[in-house]
Amino acid sequence: MELEPPEDLRLDFSPLGATFFFWRTSHERNSPARFVITLAYQLALSIPELTAKIEDAVDQNPMILRKSLEAQLTKLIVEPFKALGSIDEIPNRLVIVDGLDECISSDQESRVEKKYAEDQEKVQTRVLDLIYTLQSHKLPLSFLVLSRPETWIKRHFESRPLRDVTEVLDLYEVGDHLRDVEKFLRDELSRIAESLDPLSDEHSLEEVEVKWPGEKTLQTLLSRTGGHILYAATVVRHLDDPYDDPRRRLTEILHGTAPTEKSVHPHSTPFASLYELYRQIMKSSPEDHRPVMVEVLEDLLASKSYFDPGIDQLPAAMKILDHLSGRTPGRGMKAIRGLHAVVRLTAEKGGVEEGSDDHPRTLKDYFIHSTFVEFLQTPEVSREFAVDGRRSFRRLLSGCLDSISGVTLDTKVDARHLRFALMAWPTFWSHTVWEPSEEEECLNQVNKLMSIDLMACFVHFLETEPTTSESRLTPVRMVYLPDNANILSQARGVPTTSIQGLIAHARSSLEAAVINMLNPEVLSGTSWESTIFPAELGWILWEVWWTRSSIQHYMSHDIIKALHALWSHPEHQELFVRVKRTQDAIFSERGGFEGLDFDVLLSEPQLE
Numbered sequence: 279m280e281l282e283p284p285e286d287l288r289l290d291f292s293p294l295g296a297t298f299f300f301w302r303t304s305h306e307r308n309s310p311a312r313f314v315i316t317l318a319y320q321l322a323l324s325i326p327e328l329t330a331k332i333e334d335a336v337d338q339n340p341m342i343l344r345k346s347l348e349a350q351l352t353k354l355i356v357e358p359f360k361a362l363g364s365i366d367e368i369p370n371r372l373v374i375v376d377g378l379d380e381c382i383s384s385d386q387e388s389r390v391e392k393k394y395a396e397d398q399e400k401v402q403t404r405v406l407d408l409i410y411t412l413q414s415h416k417l418p419l420s421f422l423v424l425s426r427p428e429t430w431i432k433r434h435f436e437s438r439p440l441r442d443v444t445e446v447l448d449l450y451e452v453g454d455h456l457r458d459v460e461k462f463l464r465d466e467l468s469r470i471a472e473s474l475d476p477l478s479d480e481h482s483l484e485e486v487e488v489k490w491p492g493e494k495t496l497q498t499l500l501s502r503t504g505g506h507i508l509y510a511a512t513v514v515r516h517l518d519d520p521y522d523d524p525r526r527r528l529t530e531i532l533h534g535t536a537p538t539e540k541s542v543h544p545h546s547t548p549f550a551s552l553y554e555l556y557r558q559i560m561k562s563s564p565e566d567h568r569p570v571m572v573e574v575l576e577d578l579l580a581s582k583s584y585f586d587p588g589i590d591q592l593p594a595a596m597k598i599l600d601h602l603s604g605r606t607p608g609r610g611m612k613a614i615r616g617l618h619a620v621v622r623l624t625a626e627k628g629g630v631e632e633g634s635d636d637h638p639r640t641l642k643d644y645f646i647h648s649t650f651v652e653f654l655q656t657p658e659v660s661r662e663f664a665v666d667g668r669r670s671f672r673r674l675l676s677g678c679l680d681s682i683s684g685v686t687l688d689t690k691v692d693a694r695h696l697r698f699a700l701m702a703w704p705t706f707w708s709h710t711v712w713e714p715s716e717e718e719e720c721l722n723q724v725n726k727l728m729s730i731d732l733m734a735c736f737v738h739f740l741e742t743e744p745t746t747s748e749s750r751l752t753p754v755r756m757v758y759l760p761d762n763a764n765i766l767s768q769a770r771g772v773p774t775t776s777i778q779g780l781i782a783h784a785r786s787s788l789e790a791a792v793i794n795m796l797n798p799e800v801l802s803g804t805s806w807e808s809t810i811f812p813a814e815l816g817w818i819l820w821e822v823w824w825t826r827s828s829i830q831h832y833m834s835h836d837i838i839k840a841l842h843a844l845w846s847h848p849e850h851q852e853l854f855v856r857v858k859r860t861q862d863a864i865f866s867e868r869g870g871f872e873g874l875d876f877d878v879l880l881s882e883p884q885l886e
Contacts, residue, residue, distance in 0.1 A: 295371025295419060296320035300380040302648060309383045310405050314347050317373065318354035324371060331358035351408055359417050368418045375409065378402055378425035380648075399430040406434050413443055424449075455505035462507065463500060466514045467491055470524050491528060498532055502551055508647060509552050515646075516559050516619035531558045553659040556620065556650055560663045563616045570605065570613040572663055575654055576670035577603055577610075578621075578644065580709070584702045592623055592644055594694070601695040602677030620650045668711050675706035679726050687734045700739045704756040704765045712771030724776045732787035733794070740795060740811045741804060754814045757784040758821055789837060792818060796840040798847050812853060816860025 296317045301307040322329040335353045336342060342353050359365055382398045402425075409421050425431055427448075435444055471490045491499070503509040513531060517524035563571055577599040596610040603610075614621060622644045645651050657664035678699035691697055707727075712720035739753055756765035766780045794800060795811060806812070822835055832838060844850055 292324055293369070293372055295324045295373050297374045297376070300375075300377040302377075302380040302382050308380060310347055310381060310401060310408075313405065314350040314354060314408065315343060318350070318358075321355065321371070321373075325368065327362055327368070328358050331361045334358075347404070347408060348411070351411060355412065356415050356417070359415070365416075365418055370418045370420055372420050372422060374422045374424075375405070376424045378405060378423055378431065379428050381405055399428075402428070402431060403434045406431070406440065410440055410443070414439075455507075456500065456503075459503050459505055459507055459510045460496075460500050463496060463503075463510055463514070467496065467517075470514075470517055474524070490525060495528070495532065499528070502532070502555075504551060506552065508649070509555060512552070512555060512559075512619050512647075516562070519616065519618065521615065522562070527562060530562060531555065552649060553653050556653045557660070557663065559617065559619055563613070567613045567616075568663075570609060571617070572665060573603065573605075573670075573673075574599070574610045574614050576665045576667065577674060579651065579654070579665060580667060580670040580674055580706070581702065584698065584705070592621070598695045598698050599674075602681065602699065603673050604677065620646055622646060667709070671706050671709040671711075675703065675710050675723070678703035678706055679723065679730065682735050683726065683730050685734050685738065686731055687737060689734065689738070691738045697742065700735055700742075701753060704753050708756070708765045708768040710769045712769070714771070716771065720771055721773075721776070724772065724780065727780060728783055732784055733790045736788050736791035737794060740791060740814055741806075741809050743808055744810045744813070752810070752814065754788060755817055757781070758788055758818060760825060788818075792837050793840045796837070796844055798844060798850065801844070801850055801853070806853065807856075812856035813860045815853075816857040819857065 297320065298313055298316050299307065306312060318332055322332050332354055335358060339353065342350060345353075362368070379402065381402050383401065406423070409423065412419060413421065434440060435446055467490075474490060499510075499513065503513075513528075516531070517527050519527065560568070560571070574596070581595075581599065593611055597607065599605075600607055600610045611623075615623070617623075653660050654663065654665045655667075681696050681699040682703065685691070685696075685700075691700065710723075736754065759765065764781050764784075766784060767777050769777075772780075792815060795804070795806070818837065822837060823832060841854075844853070
């Protein structure tokens with residue numbers, strides 16, 4: 279039977295005003311770029327009087343959606359509330375902001391007014407400042423902010439003026455978390471115990487009679503969890519291994535080194551035991567597997583978000599990484615087989631399968647929890663298991679360049695590792711660092727890249743099918759930017775003259791690839807409609823237009839001339855329609871370009 283509140287407690291409005299849930303693995307939700315406009319939209323739905331005021335604000339200045347978050351806050355929320363006149367009569371609404379610690383990037387703002395990317399601490403405290411600004415205007419809004427207790431977040435709440443208007447509540451002090459975790463452990467360990475083989479004769483009668491793990495052991499494990507279900511769930515996943523004895527694994531965990539204040543990351547102390555648990559899990563792997571295990575984890579982190587939905591399971595992705603890193607086939611999966619407690623080695627039961635249309639899984643989702651990634655990237659806690667990003671980027675870059683070094687226009691690019699290399703090599707190049715003492719290796723890689731037929735590589739890339747990968751930057755967009763923003767200029771330790779030569783080589787190769795594909799005979803022999811070519815061509819044309827010195831300079835560009843020649847072929851008019859559609863999308867996203875008129879950009883008079 280459904281219970282209803284007493285008549286005098288019923289509300290004639292929804293007390294929930296708006297919600298925003300940050301999520302670090304989503305490019306749309308791991309930055310504050312959509313924070314204000316999402317709140318404004320939801321407040322307009324929950325408070326109908328605001329709708330017209332917010333619509334007026336957008337109609338008067340459509341570019342407000344591209345302005346700074348502070349400007350959006352004023353125009354889309356504060357001023358519409360003030361325009362209502364007396365706001366004292368408006369019932370208070372609750373705004374929920376969850377996962378503040380998952381807000382880790384401000385990169386998406388860089389395509390509007392922001393010109394720099396804030397680090398994690400600044401972007402999270404900035405969101406708190408936005409919330410305080412709303413509170414300071416005495417609007418009928420209350421805020422519930424949920425987050426992990428990161429040091430800077432705690433410090434910001436404890437400083438003026440936030441501390442005067444905030445009530446801080448530690449959720450681990452509310453309710454009986456230990457009881458919840460104990461029930462979970464009893465149920466899961468009982469399930470695992472049912473599948474155990476009987477103890478051998480070498481164990482005492484007392485051990486045989488006591489059902490594993492025994493009350494004393496369970497209570498010891500419970501105390502280690504500190505009431506954190508994440509710790510308990512990670513232990514259970516580690517024990518639930520068909521290739522090993524869970525009794526031995528549990529003994530290793532409980533008899534491992536106890537965490538101390540000096541041995542943990544200076545984040546919140548509840549993670550001290552979790553980090554030590556991660557160390558015990560990794561130490562359970564055979565010693566001769568550990569160097570390769572760390573290498574594989576480095577590869578996974580370095581290549582995150584670059585696997586298309588077709589590579590929807592870790593074994594398939596690992597075949598590519600094994601090839602690029604020079605490992606024998608299957609060695610990578612074998613090295614991390616014991617890490618199923620922290621890495622999703624296969625599709626999970628009961629959820630949406632990886633690669634499905636509903637939720638294509640990207641590689642970074644293979645890490646079960648973000649704290650394991652933090653553990654790996656913090657040498658103070660992971661010690662001998664710490665990952666070295668510098669090492670992995672150089673290793674994968676070398677593998678990519680080796681893979682594409684023999685590519686020609688006639689090459690079949692069916693192999694997955696080759697398709698991956700064509701996509702990812704610029705990213706690995708941009709993250710590579712060479713020390714002064716490594717000048718010889720650096721120049722070797724420069725010479726290798728200069729010797730590659732990049733024109734053929736770009737042609738093969740432009741002939742690939744679109745993917746739903748979250749990676750926004752393609753090789754085309756990375757190497758066709760101006761010199762100071764070009765991805766090839768971002769590798770550290772490369773001589774300036776070498777960088778200039780590489781950029782010229784890459785840009786001229788890309789232009790040659792585009793002109794080759796715009797040849798009417800070549801275009802007629804390809805299924806360009808199902809490729810990324812129209813979208814990438816639209817982006818290149820925008821870049822050519824944006825960097826023009828004059829209309830004459832623009833019209834004299836070789837790619838524009840190739841388009842002009844193609845215009846007289848009616849069978850290819852659909853290409854122009856597709857390109858214009860892409861440019862309309864770019865204009866909608868970036869907006870405000872001086873003198874840019876996409877309606878005439880590809881028109882017949884303009885090209886003639």
